[in-house]
Amino acid sequence: MKSIGVKQFRDKASHYIGSNEILAIKKHQKVVGFYIPIQESTEIEIQEAFSKLSATVNNALAESGLSEDELSKAFDLSKKED
Structure with missing residues (x-):
């Protein structure tokens, strides 16, 4: 997974939206969000995916x-590995 700054994501959003690359978005070297591209999906498929994610987090x-x-x-990706 690639990490990029908010400004870089904003400036090149159309490029990143057109790719299949998952991104960690950072602000002041701290991950503030993720961009996870999806294939063309229906609203129901998207809601089902979020429901599964929520259930997985709750189980964890x-x-x-x-x-x-x-x-x-x-899962803080802004931490430096030793």
Whole structure:
């Protein structure tokens, strides 16, 4: 996954929207969001995908005993690896 700044995403949005690359969007070196391209889908398919994602996150929270904030920090891509 590629990380880019908000300004770069804004300036080249049409390029990124036309690609199939997943992006982590950063502001001041902190990930503030993701761009995940999808193939042409119906609204129902998109809602089903979000429902599955929500269920997966809720299961991860329940099984791990972590809070949402702790789980978010575990996946913080702005941290430098040692």
